[in-house]
Amino acid sequence: MEKTVGADAVWAYRKDVAKRISFITICIVSVFFVILLSGSIGTTYGFWDVYEVIYERIMGITHPTASPEWWRSHYIWNNSLPPIIISVIAGAGLAIGGTVMQSLMGNPLADPYTTGISSGASLGAVSAIVTGFTFSSISGEMGIVSSAFLGALIPAFLVIFLTRFVGNSPTTMILIGVAISYFFNSMVTYLMITTDTDKLQEAFLWQIGSVSGTGWGDIPLMLTIVVFSGIAVGLVSNKLNLMMLGDKSAKSMGLDIENFRTLCLLLLAFLVASIISYTGIIGFVGLITPHVVRFIIGGDNRFVAPASVAMGAFILVSANLISNLLMPIGDIPIGVVMSFVGAPIFLYLILRSKAGRDMF
Amino acid sequence: MKIDIKEMGFGYTATPVLKGINLAIGGNQLVSILGPNGVGKSTLIHCINKILSPKEGVVLLNDVDVSEITIKDLAKEIGYVPYSTTTSFPLSVVDTVLMGRHPHSKWKTTDEDLQKVYETLDLLGIEHLAMRSFNQLSAGQHQKVMLARGLVQEPKVLLLDEPTANLDIKHQMEVARIMRDLAHEKGITVIMISHDINIAATYSDNVILMYEGSIFAVGTPHEVITKENIKKVYGVESEVVDFRGKPHLVLIDEKLKNLELPKDSYVSMRAQETAAR
Numbered sequence: 001m002e003k004t005v006g007a008d009a010v011w012a013y014r015k016d017v018a019k020r021i022s023f024i025t026i027c028i029v030s031v032f033f034v035i036l037l038s039g040s041i042g043t044t045y046g047f048w049d050v051y052e053v054i055y056e057r058i059m060g061i062t063h064p065t066a067s068p069e070w071w072r073s074h075y076i077w078n079n080s081l082p083p084i085i086i087s088v089i090a091g092a093g094l095a096i097g098g099t100v101m102q103s104l105m106g107n108p109l110a111d112p113y114t115t116g117i118s119s120g121a122s123l124g125a126v127s128a129i130v131t132g133f134t135f136s137s138i139s140g141e142m143g144i145v146s147s148a149f150l151g152a153l154i155p156a157f158l159v160i161f162l163t164r165f166v167g168n169s170p171t172t173m174i175l176i177g178v179a180i181s182y183f184f185n186s187m188v189t190y191l192m193i194t195t196d197t198d199k200l201q202e203a204f205l206w207q208i209g210s211v212s213g214t215g216w217g218d219i220p221l222m223l224t225i226v227v228f229s230g231i232a233v234g235l236v237s238n239k240l241n242l243m244m245l246g247d248k249s250a251k252s253m254g255l256d257i258e259n260f261r262t263l264c265l266l267l268l269a270f271l272v273a274s275i276i277s278y279t280g281i282i283g284f285v286g287l288i289t290p291h292v293v294r295f296i297i298g299g300d301n302r303f304v305a306p307a308s309v310a311m312g313a314f315i316l317v318s319a320n321l322i323s324n325l326l327m328p329i330g331d332i333p334i335g336v337v338m339s340f341v342g343a344p345i346f347l348y349l350i351l352r353s354k355a356g357r358d359m360f
Numbered sequence: 361m362k363i364d365i366k367e368m369g370f371g372y373t374a375t376p377v378l379k380g381i382n383l384a385i386g387g388n389q390l391v392s393i394l395g396p397n398g399v400g401k402s403t404l405i406h407c408i409n410k411i412l413s414p415k416e417g418v419v420l421l422n423d424v425d426v427s428e429i430t431i432k433d434l435a436k437e438i439g440y441v442p443y444s445t446t447t448s449f450p451l452s453v454v455d456t457v458l459m460g461r462h463p464h465s466k467w468k469t470t471d472e473d474l475q476k477v478y479e480t481l482d483l484l485g486i487e488h489l490a491m492r493s494f495n496q497l498s499a500g501q502h503q504k505v506m507l508a509r510g511l512v513q514e515p516k517v518l519l520l521d522e523p524t525a526n527l528d529i530k531h532q533m534e535v536a537r538i539m540r541d542l543a544h545e546k547g548i549t550v551i552m553i554s555h556d557i558n559i560a561a562t563y564s565d566n567v568i569l570m571y572e573g574s575i576f577a578v579g580t581p582h583e584v585i586t587k588e589n590i591k592k593v594y595g596v597e598s599e600v601v602d603f604r605g606k607p608h609l610v611l612i613d614e615k616l617k618n619l620e621l622p623k624d625s626y627v628s629m630r631a632q633e634t635a636a637r
Binding site: 009102239241242245246252255299 | 406409410411431432433434435436438439440442446447448449450451452454455456459460462463467469471474475478487490491513519
């Protein structure tokens, strides 16, 4: 009888895959749990009230106007849930952005803002806040959003355009991104130091990143782009794996790296711009989420990508929860919480991975 | 599978790295490319598999210009193992080797893909490392994993950029032997860059010696590895002796070259035998 090579090993691999899928499932369930928990924090309503309201809204169940159930539904749906849902979407989008950027650049220190997207968004938003000048014809709050969105696209397009002439190696892209960031940041700084205190505070708060004050109207564009990007990244996640072994290896395995990298950067530009134009620059989630996921389930992007979506959503909605819990001592933006809580966890993971398993 | 390189030239800048390369390689054989550092060995194999595009001339794969073959189709024909591969990400050995299936497979890993991966790992004697982290392996294991990744690509031509670098002599011999056996038994052409002339002489069917961006000599190890060629290309004194049908290079330090060797020494006896023949 012919020897079957590695039958046990094939089974071991399939078992490992099952573990990865289980992890993703646990993350998704955890996100729903934290959504319900977050909705009940800082209100008189409980965990199950939030569940019931979401269920009623989905099923189209209505209550008589001004009845206690109507007020409950109105408050939770319109006040509590939008920032929570935006945290989920933004967390998912930034995390998958980090996963893609780290794989594309072959660099674990890359994050969604590596090509200078955040500096462009900052310039767009701060110019709209300080001078009233926007890159779009829309004024007011949506003027800031649209200006930040268009501003975010500029560095990404510049990086893509310039690397057409000098080759789009990861190092070149990162360096061009750094140069563009410095240039844009200098203009942001100039605008901020030449404006009044109120506008300075508004501009500064925008840069920190926050989901408070957001509504359902902020969700459709962001959700559409994040969902589209998530699906697209999932479909090319096997190609992202090749990029992790370096350009030469990826090319020798049949990947057209130049076009692939350009397309991914375009996708990332729209993804990240659609998020931070509404939330401001929320740092850290795009950097640490892929690492946390890889630490637990390994580096195969076919699993890391969906797991990052779920884990990113979980991390940011948890940060929003902590932000709400800390509300009695002041309004602490989610971006601050994210860095304050995320940094020690990240350090812990690094120390633990160096002691045993590899993370970098 | 047949590779024909005609009047090929390449340069990263205006200064040519390769010039006037004419080569025909094919058949089930292990071919070693030898030459000093910076002579263009890696550049040559990068031009063969389209990592670089030649500035002049053409590279033909079975009479088809490789520039007209898509990257993915070319990957089904030509595999490549780079000089060194490191990754900052925690990939298991199976995940790493599975990537080699990319030109043939879809998104999903099939049982056939896994079977091919484990057969290759078994062939290289590293099946037990399958679920280990790629980054935690020794240099020798690392190199074998990358060879496995190249092999599961099922190429007709396998290009290896110094596959025995950083390995101890036992592992160097093991890797070179595996490559020769693969070439002969699996019917593929293996082209290997090497700095170890004796390893190349022992295991290669043919040798290409490069000098200043050009092909200096091509032929069997006996035809190419001569003390005159070594002196010209590397600028060092040597004796090339015949040992069990293979040329064997013995380097002679400049300061010691006038030193009379004992007549019954190994080198003297082999040199006398070679001269007599």
